[in-house]
Amino acid sequence: MADHIIVTDEDATRIIRLRRPEKKNALTQDMYSAMSRAIDTAQNNPAIRCLIITGGSGVFTAGNDLDDFLQASRDKSERPTNAIKFLHSLVQNVKPLVAAVDGIAIGMGTIMLFHCDYVLASTTATFSTPFIQYGLVPEGASSLLMPQMMGHQRAFAMLAMGRALNAEDAHTAGFVNAVVAPGHAETEARKAAREICALSPEAVAITRKLLKLPPDEMVRRIEHEGHLFGERMRSDEAIAAFDAFFARRKT
Template sequence: MSGSPSAPDEVVRYELRDGHTAVITLDRPEARNAVNGAVAAAMEALIDRTERDPEIRAVVLASSHPEVFSAGADLKEIAAGRRAGLRTERGGFAGLVFARRDKPWIAAVDGKALAGGCELVLACDMVVASTAASFGLPEVLRGLVAAAGGLYRLPRVLPPNVALELIATALPIDATRAHHFGFVNRLTAPGQALDEALLLARQIGANAPIAVRESLRVARAALDRIEPELRQRSAEAIATVAASDDYQEGPRAFIEKRAPRWTGR
């Protein structure tokens, strides 16, 4: 399989580094790497590509934007009634968050990872972040629900009371504090997250690939054993919110650049 980079006009770029590391880069900088249908389709295709390639031993998920990892779902797509296009049947949101993967994924975060962007990070196995990074689930600001696993994955990587505060207030957590709590594996200076993530990928790749794969499969099962139930509860929450007037008001206020007027109905 070729290791050549993707075409420069693609919304998600692929590159082979160090012989055994795939770097997948979100590349919609003009939209703060917000996820649209093209991103979701490209991500699913690249997951399949890396899973099929026996030479790939680790995957690094990165961003082309200097200040934003990903702003999450493209609210313009949601307001236009195209929410369904932001997910794939197998992978869920962005083609990634519920995708079955054997290869270890490392998020390299050097900016803001908010809403669905944070959920992309949470879908990875490990996180390398610079001190310029921050993480948050601000969906409630827009009358929405973090629908891509964030509501149950965030309390796994942070103390529950801290996670509940972030979910309820919509306030972010900076990378230094996230590292203190164990959410971030390795903390770097600004601009160095990708290099450190590549180092971590090389350290993984130096080990026996089948042993790593099978070990991670067991370890992930310990974390995911009740995920189907949690995913169902998340879907029920989404349905309740989607039936409310506030669900329409949040994206409308964002597009109109005004404060939302919540009614609680």
């Protein structure tokens, strides 16, 4: 539903807010599509100089909505899913991107942060990529970006062992800039955005481009991961893990 993603432009900042609290902001294909549009339409708009992604107070996102995710995975067409299109939007984005995380960030909720430029997290934030628990493999170029930013050992613990990090751990690992009080992540993200918007847009854009990996390299990794992810989705191990998850949810 379109109303699960609220997009507002305030001064020179576009705020993309996840709003599906009854499902802990779990991401559907429609939500991915709406976020992609919000990012893509900002690219050639000189009035928008910074982007913020936020889940509001108390939660960031529980990651993929598993019902929606499994339905999309059964689509036999060759078209990329909206989740993949969203990742491409992140990779091709040229505007500074700030994230405000207040609560859980699971799966894609953590992965998207590695495509952001500045991340605020509240003390209640937790970060996890539990693909391994479902017999799956990393996605979203996380196998490239996470070791680069955190080091191999921390990335292995998250991606290959399924271990979660709290806000302080994430700050120590280097992908969270600052840890703030609960309910203050979005406020601090807005402050950071105003700081960025007050700087030379050309100089910021050039500096950001120098700091980022080439988009083509990230796209290649996303495509390679996506191929392996698709194979694992069809594996007996993954099917059994999802069946067990839905059986537990019914009890």
